[in-house]
Amino acid sequence: DQQVKQNSPSLSVQEGRISILNCDYTNSMFDYFLWYKKYPAEGPTFLISISSIKDKNEDGRFTVFLNKSAKHLSLHIVPSQPGDSAVYFCAARTDSWGKLQFGAGTQVVVTP
């Protein structure tokens, strides 16, 4: 069963504007959430993460928000840049062994 869901397969945003990527999950045992970015023909690279005890984490242009009651997290990219065009995966961890479950990804295209 798909415990991590990214319901928007694609997102187009203008350069300089905000990109908002959404992720929903069903397993209340998830204790750590991560966002990965993937360029074509490359492996996913870690972007930003958040522990379940927090509701916000910020790193430069990237901010992740966690709403545990709604089982929802989002990634905000401000301002969006052409180099941000990639597939973004939401992932969640259920245990200390670090096994991650991934969403299907959202393709972001930033237009000039």
Added chain:
Amino acid sequence: EAGVAQSPRYKIIEKRQSVAFWCNPISGHATLYWYQQILGQGPKLLIQFQNNGVVDDSQLPKDRFSAERLKGVDSTLKIQPAKLEDSAVYLCASRPSGSGGSGNTIYFGEGSWLTVV
């Protein structure tokens, strides 16, 4: 620091043939993962090693897939015989020790792209 190394990058085989992928994790990383990513989907865990022991292989199709990490460093994933639906990117990843900080992050290799025809 060198990243996760994988080879070969690309492989095309006919169905029912066999293929093997190799992975060398980041130095010192005790945990190693093999993920399968089918086009349009997120990565799915196939197997997880802690040193040379298997932690989780519940989603590994054991009738055709096998993996080993004999010395607790590099690892090999084998598919025999391959099916058309095995066409995917096979991602190796590793994680540092510890439960906090960087220990929460998994680092991926560039992947091995398999096409079964």
